[in-house]
Amino acid sequence: MSAVRSLQSIRPGDQSVWLNSILKGDCVAALNALPDKCVDLIFADPPYNLQLEGELHRPDQSKVDAVNDHWDQFDSFEAYDAFTRAWLLAARRVLKPGGTIWVIGSYHNIFRVGAKMQDLGYWILNDVIWRKTNPMPNFRGRRFQNAHETLIWAAKDQKDKGYTFNYEAMKAANDDVQMRSDWLFPICTGAERLKDDNGEKVHPTQKPEALLARILMASTKPGDIVLDPFFGSGTTGAVAKRLGRNFVGVEREDSYIDAATARIAAVQPLELNELSTLTGKRAEPRVAFVSLIDSGLITPGTTLYDSRKRWSAKVRADGTIATAEMAGSIHKVGATVQGLDACNGWTFWHYERAGGLTAIDELRRIARLSVEQAGG
Amino acid sequence: MSAVRSLQSIRPGDQSVWLNSILKGDCVAALNALPDKCVDLIFADPPYNLQLEGELHRPDQSKVDAVNDHWDQFDSFEAYDAFTRAWLLAARRVLKPGGTIWVIGSYHNIFRVGAKMQDLGYWILNDVIWRKTNPMPNFRGRRFQNAHETLIWAAKDQKDKGYTFNYEAMKAANDDVQMRSDWLFPICTGAERLKDDNGEKVHPTQKPEALLARILMASTKPGDIVLDPFFGSGTTGAVAKRLGRNFVGVEREDSYIDAATARIAAVQPLELNELSTLTGKRAEPRVAFVSLIDSGLITPGTTLYDSRKRWSAKVRADGTIATAEMAGSIHKVGATVQGLDACNGWTFWHYERAGGLTAIDELRRIARLSVEQAGG
DNA sequence: GAGCTCATTGAATCCTTTG
DNA sequence: TCAAAGGATTCAATGAGCT
Numbered sequence: 060m061s062a063v064r065s066l067q068s069i070r071p072g073d074q075s076v077w078l079n080s081i082l083k084g085d086c087v088a089a090l091n092a093l094p095d096k097c098v099d100l101i102f103a104d105p106p107y108n109l110q111l112e113g114e115l116h117r118p119d120q121s122k123v124d125a126v127n128d129h130w131d132q133f134d135s136f137e138a139y140d141a142f143t144r145a146w147l148l149a150a151r152r153v154l155k156p157g158g159t160i161w162v163i164g165s166y167h168n169i170f171r172v173g174a175k176m177q178d179l180g181y182w183i184l185n186d187v188i189w190r191k192t193n194p195m196p197n198f199r200g201r202r203f204q205n206a207h208e209t210l211i212w213a214a215k216d217q218k219d220k221g222y223t224f225n226y227e228a229m230k231a232a233n234d235d236v237q238m239r240s241d242w243l244f245p246i247c248t249g250a251e252r253l254k255d256d257n258g259e260k261v262h263p264t265q266k267p268e269a270l271l272a273r274i275l276m277a278s279t280k281p282g283d284i285v286l287d288p289f290f291g292s293g294t295t296g297a298v299a300k301r302l303g304r305n306f307v308g309v310e311r312e313d314s315y316i317d318a319a320t321a322r323i324a325a326v327q328p329l330e331l332n333e334l335s336t337l338t339g340k341r342a343e344p345r346v347a348f349v350s351l352i353d354s355g356l357i358t359p360g361t362t363l364y365d366s367r368k369r370w371s372a373k374v375r376a377d378g379t380i381a382t383a384e385m386a387g388s389i390h391k392v393g394a395t396v397q398g399l400d401a402c403n404g405w406t407f408w409h410y411e412r413a414g415g416l417t418a419i420d421e422l423r424r425i426a427r428l429s430v431e432q433a434g435g
Numbered sequence: 436m437s438a439v440r441s442l443q444s445i446r447p448g449d450q451s452v453w454l455n456s457i458l459k460g461d462c463v464a465a466l467n468a469l470p471d472k473c474v475d476l477i478f479a480d481p482p483y484n485l486q487l488e489g490e491l492h493r494p495d496q497s498k499v500d501a502v503n504d505h506w507d508q509f510d511s512f513e514a515y516d517a518f519t520r521a522w523l524l525a526a527r528r529v530l531k532p533g534g535t536i537w538v539i540g541s542y543h544n545i546f547r548v549g550a551k552m553q554d555l556g557y558w559i560l561n562d563v564i565w566r567k568t569n570p571m572p573n574f575r576g577r578r579f580q581n582a583h584e585t586l587i588w589a590a591k592d593q594k595d596k597g598y599t600f601n602y603e604a605m606k607a608a609n610d611d612v613q614m615r616s617d618w619l620f621p622i623c624t625g626a627e628r629l630k631d632d633n634g635e636k637v638h639p640t641q642k643p644e645a646l647l648a649r650i651l652m653a654s655t656k657p658g659d660i661v662l663d664p665f666f667g668s669g670t671t672g673a674v675a676k677r678l679g680r681n682f683v684g685v686e687r688e689d690s691y692i693d694a695a696t697a698r699i700a701a702v703q704p705l706e707l708n709e710l711s712t713l714t715g716k717r718a719e720p721r722v723a724f725v726s727l728i729d730s731g732l733i734t735p736g737t738t739l740y741d742s743r744k745r746w747s748a749k750v751r752a753d754g755t756i757a758t759a760e761m762a763g764s765i766h767k768v769g770a771t772v773q774g775l776d777a778c779n780g781w782t783f784w785h786y787e788r789a790g791g792l793t794a795i796d797e798l799r800r801i802a803r804l805s806v807e808q809a810g811g
Numbered sequence: 812g813a814g815c816t817c818a819t820t821g822a823a824t825c826c827t828t829t830g
Numbered sequence: 831t832c833a834a835a836g837g838a839t840t841c842a843a844t845g846a847g848c849t
Contacts (some may be wrong), residue, residue, distance in 0.1 A: 136553060166562040166587070170553065173546025177512060183824080185579045188564050190617050192756035197613060200602040203561045203653075206615035209585075211542070220826070225753070226576040226839095231764040232754025234724035236841065237573060241566050241617070244729055269729035276753045277579075279768040302752060329752055333735045336753045337762055339576075340838065345828080347836095390836060399496045403837050486824045493820090494839040502822050545826060572840035580841080584822080622821060625844055640822050651815035752830095 065318055066092045076181025078234045081308040081316050085290045089309040090149035098307065099283035101150050101160040102274060104266060107168030143175045146288060151179060157221040159278050162211045181213040188241040189270060197241050223278050228336035244269045253292050255319050259316045262292035271298040279304055281334050293319025300326045303334050346423045348389050356422045363408040364416060370396040439692055442468045457684040457692050462664045465685040466525035474683065476582040477526050478650060478671050480642060482507040484515045493574050500635050502639045515609045519551050522664060527555060533562045533597040535654050538587045545585045557589040564617040565646060629668050629694050633722035637694045638668040647674040655680055669695025676702045722802045724765050725754025732798045739784040740792060746772040
């Protein structure tokens with residue numbers, strides 16, 4: 060499933076050349092070899108080795124207190140910002156509308172990355188905290204134990220509302236309460252950590268597969284294409300393959316490419332039925348109230364009530380309902396009688412059955428079943 | 436102990452004029468009226484520059500009381516950056532060598548603030564996550580629940596190693612393990628939340644005293660001077676007084692100044708020997724079923740049974756479980772197969788081990804061990 | 812008082828389809 | 831492209847009011 064590609068071999072439009080491959084080369088050059096709007100998700104773990112020690116051209120104290128045009132410009136920060144801008148820009152071009160991007164970092168770099176993302180027009184959806192169960196201690200006792208890393212999740216654009224977020228699945232997985240912005244995972248150790256023949260770790264910052272799994276399960280669908288412009292040891296590729304997603308990786312170092320290739324080849328994809336995710340009412344086909352009348356599930360003249368019988372309305376043949384004062388859709392009338400701006404008529408209105416009240420949403424459910432069978 | 440001062444009355448060198456006072460006026464102008472290197476700590480809660488579009492309603496149609504105060508409105512990122520740069524620069528001048536600064540923010544502003552701090556020469560020591568026990572939900576189900584805010588803790592300069600960090604006190608308050616960079620506190624509600632005569636909240640974003648207490652206990656000594664350039668409802672002043680620290684506040688709005696003055700006047704300073712118990716940790720919230728998958732305690736595809744093997748379900752990769760008929764959380768599916776309204780999935784579902792059945796609650800117990808170690 | 816139900820609320824960048 | 835309509839969506843605390 061995984062192969063290394065040279066950039067020259069890529070012809071835009073021929074997906075088979077780069078899909079589920081590792082592109083060897085510079086991050087920006089490799090991204091520029093890909094077609095426009097070709098990936099659904101980007102996960103990026105950029106380098107943050109700022110190496111400020113010794114390279115800092117920091118003014119002396121008196122200069123810092125003075126106000127001039129250059130004193131807050133540090134050569135190394137500038138270089139890092141330029142690098143960040145270049146790859147974020149290249150990444151944005153290959154991201155499909157409706158696609159989102161995840162970037163992980165620490166306090167050394169994440170503020171610069173986040174600011175630049177905003178500057179380039181990315182629209183931040185969440186910052187997410189990876190809380191480490193087993194972080195490295197602070198040996199000198201001069202700071203708090205650095206026990207987390209920060210992820211930024213962003214859409215391509217403020218107007219781009221069509222992104223994938225598997226809300227229902229996340230909620231169900233989290234004991235039926237919303238998934239929060241702070242996640243708890245162990246760091247990557249043990250059997251999961253790639254080692255070379257000498258027992259040395261292959262990559263210094265290998266990310267845990269559980270973290271990538273959470274990300275892919277939250278913000279992609281099966282079959283989506285996931286790009287990792289800093290592929291490293293290939294965690295993104297391994298998890299994508301296991302979860303039935305496609306990947307594209309970019310990496311410069313041969314040693315990482317070799318390790319990642321072998322790692323991904325050994326991955327066994329999960330069965331499809333283990334991958335299906337929960338979807339809520341949003342994903343259900345729309346049913347018009349009038350179709351319940353058409354199919355005989357409810358008849359004109361039926362009286363509808365709210366759950367406490369404070370209000371009532373009568374069903375009319377055209378699919379509207381009417382009180383003594385007004386008529387309109389189930390939603391409009393429901394909102395008006397309550398004095399609200401909006402109302403979900405499906406769950407607000409009920410009909411009498413067997414001495415009790417049943418929401419008309421139950422009739423919609425039945426209507427959908429017959430649609431499925433007919434369409435089946 | 437607290438008085439309002441006009442800026443004209445401040446003569447550099449006469450500490451008695453501004454110590455334990457609220458300076459009324461613009462943040463930068465007020466800071467410029469203070470002497471060089473006169474404060475030991477700065478806590479800053481600047482405007483977040485929330486860019487809210489329309490109104491937001493809860494599922495029950497009630498309207499969310501948005502933060503749309505004039506002081507949080509900026510025309511552009513450039514305007515916000517210029518504002519940020521100006522106050523960070525003014526703050527840096529009044530900060531003593533060996534002093535540190537805390538800034539709190541959310542993803543809307545914290546990346547810009549952090550990058551600007553680095554640009555100005557501040558040296559970041561930690562970023563700290565305030566995890567909220569009771570954050571506002573995401574009402575539309577379109578993102579992760581925004582359950583934390585970020586604090587940046589920085590020294591005045593990279594070379595400035597003489598800052599105060601009460602490592603041993605922090606460790607002692609955290610069950611004798613190092614204090615981590617993720618802190619758990621409730622938001623400010625109940626009796627602590629300041630209300631006006633109409634029962635309306637005095638300030639839209641009042642911070643909890645526990646958060647300020649942790650900060651002051653970690654990074655100041657008794658008698659130190661704490662500056663808050665966005666004083667608001669005066670939490671910093673109240674906690675400083677209680678903990679035997681001095682404060683200086685800057686605030687523009689009369690209503691906030693009045694409330695803060697009264698609040699601080701009512702504070703009773705603690706005895707020194709009472710101070711150590713203030714910073715303890717809180718209980719950890721639940722373990723989610725998906726975390727068992729994340730940590731490898733259970734794998735997708737595993738079959739779960741009730742204790743008598745009347746029903747079974749398969750674990751899926753997203754943390755839900757599925758029967759032939761339905762899918763959902765361990766609780767929902769457990770309830771449905773039994774025809775009940777509710778079910779504790781943790782005790783209902785079992786997995787096969789060593790020829791017998793073991794409740795998945797046993798796996799939760801194991802997972803909790805690592806969570807507890809990472810807690811607080 | 813104890814215990815229960817119900818209403819309220821918090822730094823929020825919070826929708827999608829059709830015509 | 832824009833306006834209108836459909837209809838989907840919440841967790842932990844606090845406090846009031848009642849039995």
